[in-house]
Every structure is written in C-alpha cells, then in structure tokens.
Amino acid sequence: MGVAVNRERIRVGNGCGFWGDQPDAPILLAQHGRLDFLTLEYLAELTMSILAQQRQRDPQLGYATDFLDVLERLCPLWRDQPNLRIITNAGGLNAISCAERACEIxxxxxxxxxxxxxxxxxxxxxxQELLASGHSLAHLDTGQPLETVIDRVVCANVYLGAQPIVAALDQGAELVITGRVADASLTVAPAIWTFGWSWTDWDKLAAATIAGHLIECGAQVTGGLFSDWTSVPDLANVGYPIAELEWDGTFRILRPESSGGMVTINTVREQLLYEVGDPSAYITPEVIADFTSVTLRALEPDGVEVRAAQGKPATETYKVSIAYKDGYICSGQVVLTGHDAADKARLCADIVRSRLHRAGYEPQEYNVELLGTGDTLPGIWPRTRPPEVVLRLTAWDPRRPVIExxxxxxxxxxxxxxxxxxxxATGRPVVREVFAYWPALLDKSTIKPEIHMLST
Amino acid sequence: MRLYNLALARSGDKGNHANIGVLARSPEIYAWLKDFLTAARVEDYFRSLRPSRVERYEAPNIWGLNFVLYDVLAGGAARSLRLDSQGKSLACALLEMEIPQSAKPPH
Incomplete structure (x- = not known):
C-alpha cells in the first residue's frame, strides 16, 4: 500500500460536523492539531435534497460550497504541512464540479x-433499472414499495464506505472529495490505508469506526451539547476533536492543547450513544461495530483512551438515502405580550385558521406552538404563563397556493x-418545498464506486 | 430529586425516530436505573408525543441505557411541523423526570 504503511500512529482531526458548522474550526484544527489527516463532514440526512434543488437551478452546483472557502484558507497552511491529507464528503451530488473548483483554488x-x-x-x-431487476428499495421502516413515490424522487444515494477512499489514497491522493459516504468511513479509510489492516480484521475496523463516530459531529465530543454544561471551560474557543489511532486499534480522543472545551469520560460516553440504535450493532459499510465492547480511560490533563473494540462481519447491503417531494411548508412567528399573552396567542392562531378557512385555503396540517409556555414538547414541560410568548404557526399542504x-x-x-x-419585522415567512426522507437498503454487488484523479 | 442528579443524557434523530442515551453517574446508579428507567416508563413519560413504541438497549461498559423512540418526531427533520423536529430537546426533558423517594434512588 501507500507511503505511510509503516507508521504506527496517525492523528485524524474532524473540523466540520455539518454544513453550517463554525467556519474557523477547520483552520484552527489544522493549525494546532498536528494532524496527518483532516476530515470535513458536510452531509446531514437531508442536505442532499437541498443540494438537489441547487443543482436543478444550476448544473454546476450541488456540492457544499462552504468547503471551497475553507480550502482557500487551508492552502497557506498546506504549504507548511505538505504531508497533511484532506478527506471530505463536500462533493455532495456533484463531486466533479466541487473538485474542479478545488483544483483552481x-x-x-x-x-x-x-x-x-x-x-x-x-x-x-x-x-428504474434497479427496481426492474428486483431491488425493491422498500422503505426501511414501513416496508412501502418505492413505486409509491418514485415520480417525486429528487435524489437517491448509497452510503459508500472506506474502500474507494483507500483506493484514492493508494493512487496518491492528497485531497479526497466524495459524495455520500458513511460518516465514520472518513476516519476508517486513513487508518486502513496507513496500517494496512485487512478488510476482515473486524475488531480493528470496529475500533476506527467508533473513533470516526466519536469525532464526526465535531465539538459534540469536546464539550459541546454536554449535559453538565456549566463544567465545560471556554466553549467559545471549543477545540475540534482529534482521533489518535494506533495500528492495534487503540485510539485516543483529544483536542488541540491551546483550545477550549474538554474531552472527558463523560463527554465521550454521551457522544458514543448519539444517534445510535442498538449500541452492540452499529452498522457501517465496513463492519458491525459493538460499542458495548470498549473500555474508556481518562488521560491527563485531558482526553480519553478507547480500547478493546470488537466488530462483526459487515452486511451485504449499503444503506440508501432517498429524498422525495412531499408538499409545501411554511412557518411564521409573532410575539404576544402581557399577563394574558398566551390567551392572545391562542386567539391569533384561531384568527389565522378562520381567515384561511373563509378564503378557501385551509391547510391540511396546521400546528400552533406557544413558545415560552412549554410547547416545544407539549404535555411534557409544565405549562407556564410568561409575560411574553412567541407564537409559532406552521402549515403544510400538498398545494403550494394554500401555503402561499x-x-x-x-x-x-x-x-x-x-x-x-x-x-x-422580518417580512413574510418563506414557503419551502418539503423533501421527505426515504431510507432503504441495496445489495452491495450493484454498486461500483469509481475514482477520478486530478492534478494541480 | 430529578433524573439529572443521577444521569447525563443526549438525544438525536434518525428519520422519524429519536434516541436518548442515558448515562448513569456511577455504577451503583446504573444498577438502580436498570430497574427503574424501563422502556415502559420512558414511553409513558413521552406519551403526549405518541411514540409507536420504545425500545431500550443496555451498554453496561459505559453505564448507559439507550432508548429508541419510534415515530416520535411527527415526520422528522424535513416533514415535521414542530419546532424541535429533530428531538434535540428530548434528552433535556427526560433529565427533568421527577424521581420519587419511594423508588429509593441511590444517593
């Protein structure tokens, strides 16, 4: 394999947890992280549908444009750190255009x-071809056949794994731009490439997968979102996470010494279960990782070492995420004041509904939230009667004119x-087209990832 | 006493489902929580959000219980009309759960 094959330890830092994350984070992490690999993760479940809309308007778009701003600012650092490699899924639905623009920069x-x-x-x-050859792409939860929505699909992508990224690194890539890839695979790939692990060394693949899972949401493992938030120092300067991986699968979660935030057993425990189903069977394209197998050890002055990960053979399928058009939605707000603010807000909600009814534009779904009175989770928070209430009205309907x-x-x-x-004071609220989410599975044998190389 | 005295928690979304990871503050609390914080109790606590079912997984290595609340997000991130369409506030809400002294929580 590649030039780094004999190294015993690598540092992979993740400088971006979603499209919209802190613009300075990747730069500060590259500056202070002593990294071998910088990963940047841009694609949440529904980001692809937003990219599909952008590509529809302009065929040159359809990727996470923020990445280009980041790359512009990373280039001077790259000159001083020539061995740094960057791996990102910023390509979205148009990795080729993204890479061409990156090349220019x-x-x-x-x-x-x-x-x-x-x-x-x-x-x-x-x-159509996949359906015709017997791949149902049925909804993972409801079992509904894709045919019911196929004429409304705006994008459909499998979550690729580490394999094509490893192949790209083998071909000498210093910047890898992908579309949809399982988030953890952005970290698994550099570990496999560096250490030359076998694709059936399940425990090691599980270890790197857990490392990737822990850092994929950026600051969420370094003090962000932490329950005991008062104990987190200097969140304003929170450091983005580094996974320091060893050839035997042991790894440490760290942050740059100069940064704020903290990496403790507790921040790591919280993030380990973040957006997880069965923690003993976390499925990625590479492996089924058992999060209940690992042991955690606190490091001084900060950081956590993770050992003894176990994994089981990967499944025969890729996860697919499909987005399809599903009507129109709009949400508007006003603030009501006074000791009877909540009563006024309820009246406003009734007024709007009744005026829509009179005009013949009653939406199929209408939701009233009195924010400040406990309505984010109605029936769970105790009701209060504050002196001011944010009234949030939301309507959904398949007919655009109704929502307009x-x-x-x-x-x-x-x-x-x-x-x-x-x-x-912010003007008329925006009418947005809804893209609903359709998860499915697809046989791995149907997918042949390809790699294209560009040189500057 | 409330659950936040005994545990940490974090929640997030997967499509129309949400999960809440609950992490006990000590092994003694974990042993007690396993009996007290059942899937049925969590399902009842969130009944106003109408989950279709709640499943609980154990992660004893981190003194953790993971609750998956199915169909609880009224359509999920894109489709839900709710402000918290991603269930981010669910963990915070669960930590407010009142623990009755009769349940003999560890100190």
Missing amino acids: VRRHHLRKRIAIVVGDDIQPRL RFAREIAPLVTSGPSGVCGY
Whole structure:
C-alpha cells in the first residue's frame, strides 16, 4: 500500500460536523492539531435534497460550497504541512464540479497536489433499472414499495464506505472529495490505508469506526451539547476533536492543547450513544461495530483512551438515502405580550385558521406552538404563563397556493389581532418545498464506486 | 430529586425516530436505573408525543441505557411541523423526570 504503511500512529482531526458548522474550526484544527489527516463532514440526512434543488437551478452546483472557502484558507497552511491529507464528503451530488473548483483554488496558491474524486454513490439515474431487476428499495421502516413515490424522487444515494477512499489514497491522493459516504468511513479509510489492516480484521475496523463516530459531529465530543454544561471551560474557543489511532486499534480522543472545551469520560460516553440504535450493532459499510465492547480511560490533563473494540462481519447491503417531494411548508412567528399573552396567542392562531378557512385555503396540517409556555414538547414541560410568548404557526399542504396564502396571513395580526403584538419585522415567512426522507437498503454487488484523479 | 442528579443524557434523530442515551453517574446508579428507567416508563413519560413504541438497549461498559423512540418526531427533520423536529430537546426533558423517594434512588 501507500507511503505511510509503516507508521504506527496517525492523528485524524474532524473540523466540520455539518454544513453550517463554525467556519474557523477547520483552520484552527489544522493549525494546532498536528494532524496527518483532516476530515470535513458536510452531509446531514437531508442536505442532499437541498443540494438537489441547487443543482436543478444550476448544473454546476450541488456540492457544499462552504468547503471551497475553507480550502482557500487551508492552502497557506498546506504549504507548511505538505504531508497533511484532506478527506471530505463536500462533493455532495456533484463531486466533479466541487473538485474542479478545488483544483483552481489549489493552483492559485501554487501548490502541487493530487485530488481524487469518488463517485458511484448517486443511484438516482438507475432507480428504474434497479427496481426492474428486483431491488425493491422498500422503505426501511414501513416496508412501502418505492413505486409509491418514485415520480417525486429528487435524489437517491448509497452510503459508500472506506474502500474507494483507500483506493484514492493508494493512487496518491492528497485531497479526497466524495459524495455520500458513511460518516465514520472518513476516519476508517486513513487508518486502513496507513496500517494496512485487512478488510476482515473486524475488531480493528470496529475500533476506527467508533473513533470516526466519536469525532464526526465535531465539538459534540469536546464539550459541546454536554449535559453538565456549566463544567465545560471556554466553549467559545471549543477545540475540534482529534482521533489518535494506533495500528492495534487503540485510539485516543483529544483536542488541540491551546483550545477550549474538554474531552472527558463523560463527554465521550454521551457522544458514543448519539444517534445510535442498538449500541452492540452499529452498522457501517465496513463492519458491525459493538460499542458495548470498549473500555474508556481518562488521560491527563485531558482526553480519553478507547480500547478493546470488537466488530462483526459487515452486511451485504449499503444503506440508501432517498429524498422525495412531499408538499409545501411554511412557518411564521409573532410575539404576544402581557399577563394574558398566551390567551392572545391562542386567539391569533384561531384568527389565522378562520381567515384561511373563509378564503378557501385551509391547510391540511396546521400546528400552533406557544413558545415560552412549554410547547416545544407539549404535555411534557409544565405549562407556564410568561409575560411574553412567541407564537409559532406552521402549515403544510400538498398545494403550494394554500401555503402561499398562509404566509400572507401572519403580518395582518399586527393591526387586526389583539393588543400587544410585536416582533414581526422580518417580512413574510418563506414557503419551502418539503423533501421527505426515504431510507432503504441495496445489495452491495450493484454498486461500483469509481475514482477520478486530478492534478494541480 | 430529578433524573439529572443521577444521569447525563443526549438525544438525536434518525428519520422519524429519536434516541436518548442515558448515562448513569456511577455504577451503583446504573444498577438502580436498570430497574427503574424501563422502556415502559420512558414511553409513558413521552406519551403526549405518541411514540409507536420504545425500545431500550443496555451498554453496561459505559453505564448507559439507550432508548429508541419510534415515530416520535411527527415526520422528522424535513416533514415535521414542530419546532424541535429533530428531538434535540428530548434528552433535556427526560433529565427533568421527577424521581420519587419511594423508588429509593441511590444517593
């Protein structure tokens, strides 16, 4: 395998947990992290549907454009750290365009780099062919056949694994741009490539998968989102996480010494169960990782060592995420004031509904939330009667004109509702097309990832 | 006493389902929580959000209980009309659970 094959330890840092994460985080992590690999994760479950809309408007788009801003700022650092490799799923639905733009940026900085593009995750053009050859792509939870929504599908992607990224690194890639890839695989790939692990060394693959899972959400393992938030120092400067992996599968979760936040047994325990189903069987394209197998040890002054991970053979399927058009939604807000603010808010909600009814535009779904009174989780938080209430009205309907009419009914509350209405200064709320989520499985044998190389 | 005196928690979404990881603050508390914080109790606590079912998984190595609340997000991130369409506040809400002294929680 590649040049780094004899190394015994690598440091993989993740500088981005989702599209919209802190813009300075990747730069600070690359500056202070002493990294071998920098990963940047941009694709949440529904990001692909937003990218599909952008690509529809402009065929040159459909990738996480923020990555290009990050790359621009990383290039000067890359000159000082020539061995740093960057792996990102910023390619989204258009990894080729993303890589071409990345190439231009790297060239402008007079750097000579090899850039790999991983494609093959996008199965939208093949849906009919796959259905015809007996792959049902049935909804993972409901079992419904895809045929029920197929004419409304906007994107369909399999979660690829570490294999094509390892192949790209083998070909000398210093920047790897992928589309949809399992988040943890961004970390698993550099470990496999560096240590030369076998694809059936399940325990080691599980270890790297757990490391990837722990760092994939950025600051969530270094003090962000932590229950005992008052004990976290300097969240403003929270460090982004580093997984320091060893050839035997042992790894440490760390953060740059100069940063804020903290990595403790407790922050690691919380993140270990984040967005997990059965913790003894966390399924990725590489392995089924057993999160209940690991032992954690606190490091001084900060950090956690993770040992003894166990894994089982991977499944025969890839997970697929499909998004399909599902009507229109709009959400608008006003603020009501006074000791009877909650009563006024309820009246406003009734007024809007009744005006929509009179106009013949009653939405199929209508939701009223009196934020501040306990309505984020109705029936769970105790009801309160605060002196001010944010009234949030949300409507959904398959017919766009219904939701457009709803959007026009919020502002009139200012003059034709009860007294004490304020906080309506941001204009008419935006009508948004809804993209619903359709998870499915697909036989791995149907997918052949490809790698294209570019050089600057 | 409330659950936050005994445990940490974090929640998130997977499509229309949510999970809440609950981490006991000590092994003694974990042993007690395994009996007290059953799937049925969590399902009852969140009944106003109408989960179709709640499943509990154990992670004894981290003194953890993981609850999966099925169909609890009213459609999930894209489709739900709720403000918290991703169930981010569920962990916080569960930690507010009142623990009756009659349940003899560890100190």
